[in-house]
Amino acid sequence: MTASRRPKSDALFDAAQKIVPGGVNSPVRAWKAVGGTPVHAHSGAGCWLTDVDGNRYVDLVMSYGPLILGHAPARTTAAIVEAAAGGTTFGAPTERELRLAERIVEYVPGVDRVRLVNSGTEATMSALRLARAATGRDAFLKFNGCYHGHGDSFLVKAGSGALTLGEPDSPGVPKALAELTLVAEYNDTDEVRRVFAEHGDRLAAVFVEPIAGNMGTVNPAPGFLEALRELCDAHGVVLVFDEVMTGFRVARGGAIERLGVVPDLVTLGKVIGGGLPIGAYAGKDELMRQIAPLGKVYQAGTLSGNPLATAAGLATLEALEDRGAYECLEDAGAFVQAGLEDAARAAGVPLFVGRCGSMICPYFAAEPVTRFDDVMASDRERWVRFFHVMLDEGVLLPPSPFEAWFLSTAHDTEALEHIVRAGAKALQSVA
Numbered sequence: 474m475t476a477s478r479r480p481k482s483d484a485l486f487d488a489a490q491k492i493v494p495g496g497v498n499s500p501v502r503a504w505k506a507v508g509g510t511p512v513h514a515h516s517g518a519g520c521w522l523t524d525v526d527g528n529r530y531v532d533l534v535m536s537y538g539p540l541i542l543g544h545a546p547a548r549t550t551a552a553i554v555e556a557a558a559g560g561t562t563f564g565a566p567t568e569r570e571l572r573l574a575e576r577i578v579e580y581v582p583g584v585d586r587v588r589l590v591n592s593g594t595e596a597t598m599s600a601l602r603l604a605r606a607a608t609g610r611d612a613f614l615k616f617n618g619c620y621h622g623h624g625d626s627f628l629v630k631a632g633s634g635a636l637t638l639g640e641p642d643s644p645g646v647p648k649a650l651a652e653l654t655l656v657a658e659y660n661d662t663d664e665v666r667r668v669f670a671e672h673g674d675r676l677a678a679v680f681v682e683p684i685a686g687n688m689g690t691v692n693p694a695p696g697f698l699e700a701l702r703e704l705c706d707a708h709g710v711v712l713v714f715d716e717v718m719t720g721f722r723v724a725r726g727g728a729i730e731r732l733g734v735v736p737d738l739v740t741l742g743k744v745i746g747g748g749l750p751i752g753a754y755a756g757k758d759e760l761m762r763q764i765a766p767l768g769k770v771y772q773a774g775t776l777s778g779n780p781l782a783t784a785a786g787l788a789t790l791e792a793l794e795d796r797g798a799y800e801c802l803e804d805a806g807a808f809v810q811a812g813l814e815d816a817a818r819a820a821g822v823p824l825f826v827g828r829c830g831s832m833i834c835p836y837f838a839a840e841p842v843t844r845f846d847d848v849m850a851s852d853r854e855r856w857v858r859f860f861h862v863m864l865d866e867g868v869l870l871p872p873s874p875f876e877a878w879f880l881s882t883a884h885d886t887e888a889l890e891h892i893v894r895a896g897a898k899a900l901q902s903v904a
């Protein structure tokens with residue numbers, strides 16, 4: 474028997490499993506889809522993650538998206554330290570909350586007002602409540618394989634960890650509530666038209682990940698988002714873009730800027746907190762003014778607008794104002810995509826690489842992956858073998874074929890070449 478390369482991770486995981494469900498605080502971290510012991514992180518610097526056993530990896534998990542500048546960027550760390558020294562929470566408004574909200578209003582098209590919360594889940598739950606209140610309707614439409622956090626109404630045909638575990642519909646969600654969640658296929662405009670023809674007048678909202686990042690990386694088909702906009706307008710339905718993952722990542726103004734379709738509400742998280750817990754929902758004045766205390770739709774939070782999270786978020790958004798940040802992210806994504814595609818051709822392995830900017834996901838599939846069925850039809854067993862070779866080669870991937878890989882501005886040429894070299898070796902070995 475060969476000795477484990479990660480004895481400390483093994484020991485920590487054994488101990489954690491005795492007192493923490495599955496040994497983890499978020500299911501996708503448990504490596505159920507790939508097998509083995511999850512790498513336990515010790516520290517991160519730039520694009521590198523060092524585990525508790527001292528192994529180093531080029532990190533492509535990047536905390537599932539928030540770390541757009543890499544681990545522990547100096548400016549963000551300094552901002553967090555400074556904020557912490559001045560008090561970690563007040564229960565009173567602070568200037569940083571305003572400054573962060575101003576940036577969101579400035580950069581995200583269609584946003585007049587912003588409410589900060591503590592996670593993406595809170596953002597989507599609150600946006601749904603607002604849409605229901607504004608329309609006086611209860612049902613809403615989401616898409617198969619999209620993930621909008623773990624609020625009850627959204628755990629129906631959900632992506633991400635729920636899909637990884639094969640449980641896209643969670644027990645514990647009241648049947649009466651789940652019945653209000655209608656589901657259509659992402660990128661199937663005809664099906665959406667049929668749903669609207671039958672149910673359009675009882676829908677409060679359509680929730681969509683404009684670029685689906687919780688079943689890998691699936692771009693919207695031409696006209697799909699435009700059709701959602703048109704149908705929502707025709708039926709008085711609130712269109713919500715869930716940009717928790719894509720906001721300030723695929724462009725400064727997120728998918729809205731990149732794709733040019735403006736929703737009524739947008740949910741944000743991840744990047745806007747610079748690696749600390751945050752979320753936000755935002756949108757048109759006529760909707761957002763219905764939130765308490767301006768309006769009657771209640772939503773609150775002891776730690777909302779937290780000084781550390783807003784300091785980290787502001788420092789991150791400021792760094793992203795540096796010229797060239799988004800070009801750098803785009804180039805990094807294109808480099809990895811081209812490298813993997815070339816290597817797959819050389820290895821004779823069918824590979825389709827889904828990508829939007831610095832979000833990327835290779836599927837073992839001969840045809841383009843544009844829908845949930847294509848994702849499920851890809852060769853996931855081969856993907857698992859690929860994952861383990863990448864790990865042995867010092868590249869840490871998200872432990873699921875349904876999670877996007879995230880690049881950051883800290884992924885330099887050395888790291889990008891390392892990823893492509895490891896990818897070529899892994900593709901040869903799964904050929």
Ligand SMILES: Cc1ncc(COP(=O)(O)O)c(C=O)c1O
Binds near residue numbers: 622743
């Ligand atoms: C698109 C999307 N929406 C919502 C969420 C929920 O965010 P959080 O995990 O911060 O609750 C996530 C990620 O988890 C996400 O990717």
Ligand SMILES: N[C@H](C=O)CCC(=O)O
Binds near residue numbers: 502620633
């Ligand atoms: N895909 C999820 C969010 O984007 C992964 C994060 C998690 O649920 O732990």
